[in-house]
Amino acid sequence: MSRIFVTGGSRGLGRGIVKAALNAGHDVAFTYLQQRAAADELVAWARTNTPERRCLTYALDVGDPAAVERVGDEVLEALDGVDGVVCNAGIVDNQLAVQMTDEAWDRVLRTNLTGSFYVARHFLMAFLGSGGGRLLFMGSIAQGGLSGQANYAASKAGLVGLAKTLAKEYGPKGITANVVVPGFFETDMTRESMAESHKQFWRQFCPLERMGEVRELAEVVLFLLSEQASFVNGQEIGVTGGLDWAR
Ligand SMILES: NC(=O)c1ccc[n+]([C@@H]2O[C@H](COP(=O)([O-])OP(=O)(O)OC[C@H]3O[C@@H](n4cnc5c(N)ncnc54)[C@H](OP(=O)(O)O)[C@@H]3O)[C@@H](O)[C@H]2O)c1
Known part of the structure; x- marks a missing residue:
């Protein structure tokens, strides 16, 4: 049994990871930004389905460093430590580069990249204290480049550099850092940002000819958080159905 912290657990992939972690016997703390009702519903689900596990939720904007420190401390106290952190919270704001506003650039980078750094930095300090x-x-x-997503692609490519750096800086302290690389999954993000024709196009190019199911990603995430993944460090692990390229 481990103690796991997931940012953006109220919906989509994060929600699937929270549920899978609880089902696998872990205690979980997760965050939401605005969707309090969805977060409360997940806590209620946990109370019914995994009553022996702790499931805690916190409002957090990962782009606010003071809030990350405060919530991070609360989580560490409530769970009496944390073993694994999933920096999952993310947004899109798609625009062609020539039309991209400063606001769209900043908002996506701030949430996806800077926010993940704030969270990682906070929990690294705890990991250094607990030995891993x-x-x-x-x-x-x-992260390999995608039309209309200069901000999003840059934020995700930045995470690769961040993870690979942390893997080197803190590997000697028993801390691993990796990037899980999802292909296309049916969540609010893809529902809202991708036209059906666009999804159909990518389904055709995916060797498995479908989008992923959230549980298929969650299982890989749980493996990467587990003791069995102790020698996986500084890696990009694709969960794409073989679709490793997008234009
Ligand atoms: N879906 C895919 O196919 C896909 C593919 C590749 C990568 N990803 C990545 O997977 C992650 C999850 O995506 P998803 O599809 O599950 O998205 P989603 O359904 O839109 O859920 C996004 C989650 O992030 C939270 N969030 C948004 N902004 C935040 C902020 N500033 N601070 C803290 N939390 C914030 C949301 O909270 P609220 O519920 O309160 O709004 C929600 O829980 C993202 O990093 C995304 O880039 C997704």
């Missing part, structure tokens, strides 16, 4: 831990960042196949 797992950091997992949520990348994207967009």
Whole structure:
């Protein structure tokens, strides 16, 4: 049994990771930004389905460093330490580069990249004190470049540099840092940002000819957080159905 912290656990992939972690016997703290009702519903689900596990939720904007420190401390106290952190919270704001506003650039970088750094920095301090831990960042196949997503692609590529650096700085202290790279999954993010024709296009290019199911990502995330993944460090692990390229 481990203690796991997930940012952006109220919906989508994060929610699936929270549920899978609880089902696998872990205690979980997760955050939401605005969707309090969705977060409360997940806590209620845990109370019914995994009553022996702790499931705690916190409001947090990962782009606010003071809030990250405060909530991070609260989580560490409530769970009496944390073993694995999933920097999952992320947003899109798609625009062609020539039309991209400063606001769209800043907002996406601030949440996806800077916010993940703030969270990782806070828990690294705890991991150094406890003798180890797992950091997992949520990348994207967009990190290789994707039209209309200069901000998002840059944020996800930045996470690769961040994870690989942390893997080197803190590997000697028993801390691993990796990036999980999802392909396309049906969540609010893809529902809201991708036209059906666009999804159909990518389904055709995916060797498995479908989008992923959230549980398929969550299982890999749990493995990467586990003791069995103790020698996986500084890696990008694709969960893409074989779709490793996007235009
Ligand atoms: N879905 C895919 O196919 C796909 C593919 C590749 C990568 N990803 C990555 O996977 C992660 C999750 O994506 P998703 O599809 O599950 O997205 P989603 O359904 O839109 O959920 C996003 C989650 O992030 C939270 N969040 C948003 N902004 C935040 C902030 N500033 N601070 C803290 N939390 C914040 C949201 O909270 P509220 O519920 O309160 O709004 C929500 O829990 C993202 O990093 C995304 O880039 C997704």
